[in-house]
Amino acid sequence: MDTTRNVEEAIEVLQELGLKEYEARCFVGLTRISTGTAKRLSEITDVPRTRVYDAIRVLEAHGLVEVQHSSPQRFRAVSLDEATKTLRGQYDSRVDRLHRALETVDAIDSEERSIVQEVWGMSGSDAIENRTIQLVGEANEEVVLVIGDESLLTSALVNALNDADEEIDLLIGALTESLVECIHDEVPRARGFVSGLEWLHGPDAGTEETAIGRLLLVDRSSILVSSIMPKTREEQAIFGEGFGNGLVVIARRLMAQGLLPVRDPSTRGQ
Amino acid sequence: MDTTRNVEEAIEVLQELGLKEYEARCFVGLTRISTGTAKRLSEITDVPRTRVYDAIRVLEAHGLVEVQHSSPQRFRAVSLDEATKTLRGQYDSRVDRLHRALETVDAIDSEERSIVQEVWGMSGSDAIENRTIQLVGEANEEVVLVIGDESLLTSALVNALNDADEEIDLLIGALTESLVECIHDEVPRARGFVSGLEWLHGPDAGTEETAIGRLLLVDRSSILVSSIMPKTREEQAIFGEGFGNGLVVIARRLMAQGLLPVRDPSTRGQ
DNA sequence: AGTTGTTGTGATTAATCGGGTTACAGCGCT
DNA sequence: AGCGCTGTAACCCGATTAATCACAACAACT
Incomplete structure (x- = not known):
């Protein structure tokens, strides 16, 4: 030592x-x-x-x-x-x-809000994981999650997934067969798949390689995509919510083109 | 608000x-x-x-x-x-x-140790409380505790006292009748008493008043005494262990003179 | 007692950091 | 062009911190 x-x-x-x-x-x-x-x-x-x-x-x-x-x-x-x-x-x-100090403060607003096009950025694996877990907890119908790196499958995340209501469809993918296995062990009721997102993995417009971190889509109306800086291992994410949100719209188009897995649409409305 | x-x-x-x-x-x-x-x-x-x-x-x-x-x-x-x-x-x-980093390091010693007369000082209520709890946990026969200030009777301390082995005599005192009541509610099996230590409360050699914090004597061989600075509410303590320790010897003399409560000595050896 | 090395306090210098200000280049608008 | 707003970067200065120095008190030993 x-x-x-x-x-x-x-x-x-x-x-x-x-x-x-x-x-x-x-x-x-x-x-x-x-x-x-x-x-x-x-x-x-x-x-x-x-x-x-x-x-x-x-x-x-x-x-x-x-x-x-x-x-x-x-x-x-x-x-x-x-x-x-x-x-x-x-x-x-x-x-x-x-x-305690902050919970008794929270107001000053008088600000316009909700431009539907909001896309927010965050960074830091712990914060992004927190948000991921929160979004999973808020799901009503469907959770699509793609994990790009083994280290992101933490026990806290696994718990959040297993705690999700029975009603909710869980689709969890990964970039490699072995990671999908692993997911199947940890979250048995989820449908696993090997992602069709290899394109996210390649060299990023000529700069160094940037690795995909996670991709989370909840109820087709909230989405979070993160990447991991290969140099520093820092995770950065963008995040959007609302059915009309630009990012979310793009995600739906990807699904329509088969680049993201789709649940059988005939079983439910909307 | x-x-x-x-x-x-x-x-x-x-x-x-x-x-x-x-x-x-x-x-x-x-x-x-x-x-x-x-x-x-x-x-x-x-x-x-x-x-x-x-x-x-x-x-x-x-x-x-x-x-x-x-x-x-x-x-x-x-x-x-x-x-x-x-x-x-x-x-x-x-x-x-x-x-993790420190637990794999701990050595360089080659230092003489254990002058029996050691008396150590500490400060900070949380650290002193930790040490108090630790000492209570290490008791084999007897715990004598005097509490000088209501705020020191925290739930963590109460738990430590209630977790003590049945074998162990618990003598817990306080400066006021009402605080003794309170202690009796929280730690029913302890014998409570109103301290005979008013002298610790008076003006300290001409300076401002210093309040007694706690006094803990474990198995008549470890002692901890703390006071609370009236200005800053900072708690400071001195602490000694070992039967021959100077501080501990003084404490035993106090007991012999009836200034600290004494368990009936005929029931056990030593 | 005198000598010597150790010990604790306080002051002093030098470098770094953080709060506060200014300059400026890019943009959208009229 | 002119204007205000936005974002970046450079700068200044006061405060904090790392590092040295001077000194008086003390312990230990001869």
Whole structure:
């Protein structure tokens, strides 16, 4: 196991969680020794000794380290479980506060809305997955889903699909036979198929290859299409809703041409 | 309802969660209008229009807003539930990454340890509560707990106490009759008492009044004492373990003098 | 006691970042 | 052409943070 790499990873994550570089380095350093003085910590972490004290103070205020008030002072980190528990608690309570503050605000509008042609863009796999799940949950009749990458078939998504009402047609496709198998195992009642969308996979107008992420069509009136940047693995999506929406209209045309799978239309109206 | 106050609260919390001021203001602004352009957003939030674009980009990358790529661009926030769900997911995955990175590191030691006289200091109510719960969970024979402030009797703590093994004596005290009542309701099997620790409450050597927070003694060999800064409501604690620990010895002397409640010693050895 | 290396605080400098402003090029409209 | 609006990019400056330095207090050892 590459300890150095993990140390760097931990320091990075702690900074993403709001700590400063010195604070992060000191905390990680402390987790590697059961107890230590400022001097020793400074040697391990390359944080200037005189700055260790400041860093420790804020770590202590965050509940991540304990201080022995002797001379010289000794520091130690709380146990890993205790630390993550504390952090989780802090972020949870912040998100709760945010939720409470915002739910009692929501108005100022007086704005025209609903140009039927709206097409929205989003990015970030977690956000796109959230939206995917939400749309699946709102379905009344039909869900058509094409998955382009194995990593997108998360358990949360599988649950959302399996929770869908019995009434709803589930058509789930993928680019490869093996992924279709996998889907059949996870969501047995869905009709699976190998997508007819290879054209989405090719080189994109001369630039680098862009991979298809997902394609979701709900009740033939909401659609979400995402692609994955091959370089960064970042997922980006566009999303439209409403029967008259431009994107949605295009999707229906694709279906009419057989490029998307079609449920037998004679069984229902509309 | 004071909308302005809640808007400020939301902006503060978002910044604690890592967003910059402009980003926070833009997001909160967007939650107040179903959809809007940069100009309008700038008017609502007082963020310079030319900077709205930057802020929106990072919000989009965080999965908090969607962008309509038209001219002019239109922005909208994802639903509040979606936003909090996304945020929670992001922080959870970060804490997980941290946990994984650190659990495969833990060593460099070669350090002497365990001077029996160790006394450690910690601060932050959540961290102190975590440690309290942990200590209660590690008890084998006896838990003596004195609560100085109503707000410290959280449900997590109550659960920890109720989960304690039947074998374990639970002695729980408080400074006021009413709080003892409350404790008796929450943790029926505990023996309650009104503390004999009023002296901890008085003026602290001429400075302002410092309030006692909690006092926890587990198996007569681990002790935790906390106080609450009257100004900031910050909780600070000292903590010692080991039968020979200085703090613990003092605690035993207090008990011998009747300043802490004593379980009938004839019923067990030691 | 005197010497020496360690320890904690505070101030100081240098670099980076974030908030705030301005300049400007492209567009649609009259 | 003239105008206002849109989006990009560059810039300034104050605040924060990384990094150094000076120093007084202290512990340990001779």
